[in-house]
Amino acid sequence: MARSSRLAVAEKREAVLDIAARLFRERGVEAVSVAEVMAAAGLTHGGFYGHFGSKEALAAEACTRAFGRNEARWTALAEDYADEGLAALLRSYLGPEHRDAPGAGCAAPSFAAEAARDAPEGGIRRAYAAGIRGLAGAIERLLPSSVRRRRRQRALLALSAMVGAVSIARAAGGDGISDEILQAVREELAG
Amino acid sequence: MARSSRLAVAEKREAVLDIAARLFRERGVEAVSVAEVMAAAGLTHGGFYGHFGSKEALAAEACTRAFGRNEARWTALAEDYADEGLAALLRSYLGPEHRDAPGAGCAAPSFAAEAARDAPEGGIRRAYAAGIRGLAGAIERLLPSSVRRRRRQRALLALSAMVGAVSIARAAGGDGISDEILQAVREELAG
DNA sequence: GGATATATATGATCACCATCATGGAATAAG
DNA sequence: CTTATTCCATGATGGTGATCATATATATCC
Numbered sequence: 001m002a003r004s005s006r007l008a009v010a011e012k013r014e015a016v017l018d019i020a021a022r023l024f025r026e027r028g029v030e031a032v033s034v035a036e037v038m039a040a041a042g043l044t045h046g047g048f049y050g051h052f053g054s055k056e057a058l059a060a061e062a063c064t065r066a067f068g069r070n071e072a073r074w075t076a077l078a079e080d081y082a083d084e085g086l087a088a089l090l091r092s093y094l095g096p097e098h099r100d101a102p103g104a105g106c107a108a109p110s111f112a113a114e115a116a117r118d119a120p121e122g123g124i125r126r127a128y129a130a131g132i133r134g135l136a137g138a139i140e141r142l143l144p145s146s147v148r149r150r151r152r153q154r155a156l157l158a159l160s161a162m163v164g165a166v167s168i169a170r171a172a173g174g175d176g177i178s179d180e181i182l183q184a185v186r187e188e189l190a191g
Numbered sequence: 192m193a194r195s196s197r198l199a200v201a202e203k204r205e206a207v208l209d210i211a212a213r214l215f216r217e218r219g220v221e222a223v224s225v226a227e228v229m230a231a232a233g234l235t236h237g238g239f240y241g242h243f244g245s246k247e248a249l250a251a252e253a254c255t256r257a258f259g260r261n262e263a264r265w266t267a268l269a270e271d272y273a274d275e276g277l278a279a280l281l282r283s284y285l286g287p288e289h290r291d292a293p294g295a296g297c298a299a300p301s302f303a304a305e306a307a308r309d310a311p312e313g314g315i316r317r318a319y320a321a322g323i324r325g326l327a328g329a330i331e332r333l334l335p336s337s338v339r340r341r342r343r344q345r346a347l348l349a350l351s352a353m354v355g356a357v358s359i360a361r362a363a364g365g366d367g368i369s370d371e372i373l374q375a376v377r378e379e380l381a382g
Numbered sequence: 383g384g385a386t387a388t389a390t391a392t393g394a395t396c397a398c399c400a401t402c403a404t405g406g407a408a409t410a411a412g
Numbered sequence: 413c414t415t416a417t418t419c420c421a422t423g424a425t426g427g428t429g430a431t432c433a434t435a436t437a438t439a440t441c442c
Contacts, residue, residue: 194387194388194389194390199389200388200389203389234389234390234391235390235391235392236391237389237390237391237392237393238389238390238391239390241388241389241390242389
């Protein structure tokens with residue numbers, strides 16, 4: 001109907017991306033329609049292809065954004081609790097709040113299925129791999145300097161266990177084992 | 192068109208379940224149509240609702256089946272390599288063959304997204320939780336008796352790391368970090 | 383062997399969705 | 413202030429898919 005100003009256009013695009021990043025993490029890319037994303041941003045579906053080349057392209061960008069926001073939070077957490085090493089991150093990542101709020105949580109568990117089923121050179125897969133590299137590096141930096149050898153391996157173990165624990169805890173939510181897993185992984189990785 | 196004998200009916204149902212368990216693990220429940228599952232079993236889509244109440248019910252049964260077959264394989268592996276403890280399982284689970292063949296692989300990474308997004312009392316979620324309990328118990332039994340304390344926690348850490356590593360390795364497949372993660376988690380859990 | 387029950391094929395239905403086409407209206411440019 | 417640009421809303425379009433209805437041929441039962 002009406003044309004928007006340049007600033008408004010850029011803002012809308014950002015809003016669409018943020019909303020897509022949330023909805024895709026909550027319910028998966030396939031279960032969310034383009035029209036729904038646009039509606040949640042206060043638009044109709046028609047203008048979508050002016051902003052993004054395809055739904056797949058949106059998903060790839062949303063994946064990158066979700067990873068980016070996550071890594072930023074990890075870094076902030078590391079600065080706020082510099083003396084704790086991994087502990088602060090483990091508390092936050094393996095807490096029930098994170099398990100129960102996938103829309104605002106880490107992209108690694110949420111986009112894993114989408115990325116795994118993406119094409120070999122697909123955008124989501126690429127975004128995912130880049131995001132994982134970022135998170136792995138962030139954990140490596142958080143490991144105490146007392147961990148000399150196998151620092152990288154330790155970081156990858158921690159990342160895998162964190163992502164796996166949250167994935168399983170979400171999938172088994174409602175069963176007592178969900179909390180048990182979060183707790184166990186937290187204690188084992190901290191110790 | 193033609194009616195099948197009782198035995199044939201039971202066999203077809205089993206075949207449909209096995210095929211569904213494979214296709215759902217490979218491509219996710221949403222991406223596989225009922226008609227495709229039936230066609231792969233040599234049937235047409237019409238008879239489906241004579242066997243299963245809904246696609247969702249099929250998915251729940253397929254999930255249970257996939258977990259069951261998996262646990263059986265773990266048990267067999269444990270008997271064949273009784274002296275190795277976890278090592279044999281780690282070799283198999285964290286190998287590239289398992290990463291690259293989700294259709295025949297562990298249900299835990301493949302059904303995680305479906306279960307997490309299932310209803311609070313949904314069938315897939317329930318099947319998933321039961322499956323996880325089974326796998327956790329199997330790992331616990333595999334841990335060497337030298338691990339006295341925190342045996343349960345250790346098992347849950349190992350399970351989480353295994354599932355997380357395969358999930359990430361699949362999602363980042365094509366990037367070098369995929370192999371790196373499998374290798375790192377294997378070494379860390381074994382050591 | 384005839385009658386009945388039922389598994390399955392064909393085909394319809396209804397809904398959803400990604401993507402494209404068009405037009406109007408406001409904004410940017412001159 | 414005029415004019416051209418372009419953002420976006422309305423509305424196809426074409427495809428897909430879950431589920432249901434019906435017909436038919438065959439297995440099971442008596």
